[in-house]
Amino acid sequence: MIRVLLADDEELIRDALAALLDLEEDLEVVARTADGVGAVEAARAHRPDVAVVDLQMPGLDGLEVTAELARALPSCAVVILTGRGRPPHLQQALTAGAKGFLPKGSPGGTLADVIRRVYGGSRYVDPALAADALTAPPCPLTPRELEVLRLAEFDTPVAVIARRTNLSPGTVRNHLSAVVAKLGVASRAEAFRVARDNDWL
Known part of the structure; x- marks a missing residue:
């Protein structure tokens, strides 16, 4: 039996996934949790073979859970399940150690197949998302420029951004x-929109 942990903050989705996976003879859902911290605690307690985690959860998000499980329980393969997968999310998930990345709108049997694949040592990425990731423009901004731009979202004064980043106003x-x-x-507001989009x- 492949032991599976489910982590999603929406109870309806958690229950539906558990019911779907319980139909599979070789899969057993050993734990369900509604947030990232609970996912890590449940993984330590139940030691699942595969953790299926939502990308966006309270406490720790799916990427943080993935990174934590890669450190604390490397034998547990992580599949990220998301309602809104974008190329940067995919890249971040794979960097964090995820073995699978799957949209929530995938056909019913796909999740069970992906669980089997990652349990067997393979990786799985949704083909449409992989194609998008290959054609997505790379971010031309440095990490520091992104940090400053994030803080500039609501036309925040330069002096405030400087204080929050420990930079001089001139550097900001x-x-x-x-x-x-x-x-x-033409403006930092427009730059923020481009980066966000x-x-x-």
Whole structure:
């Protein structure tokens, strides 16, 4: 039997997935949890073979759960299940150690097949999402520029951003100017929209 943990903050989805997987003769749901912290605790307690975790959960998100399980329970393969998978999420999930990445809208039997694959040592990425990831534009901004841009969302004054990042106001202005130039836009508000739409933030 392949022992499975389910972590999703929506009870209806958790119950539906458990019912679906219980139909499979070789799969056993050993734990269900509604948040990321609970997922890590349940994984330590039940030692599942595969953890199916939602990307967006309270406490720890799916990426943080994946990274924590990779450290604490490396024998447990993680499958990220998401309602809104975008190329940057896929890249982050694989970097964190996920073995599978699957949209919630996938056909019913797909999840069971993916669980078997990752349990057997393979990886699985939804083909449409993989194609999107291959054609997505890379982020041209540095981590520091992204940090400054995140804080600039609501037209935050430069002095406030400088305090929050421990940078001088001049350095913050330089970063914002570089962001606007790299993205070829007219303002930092427009730069924020471009970065948000590309999921770089």
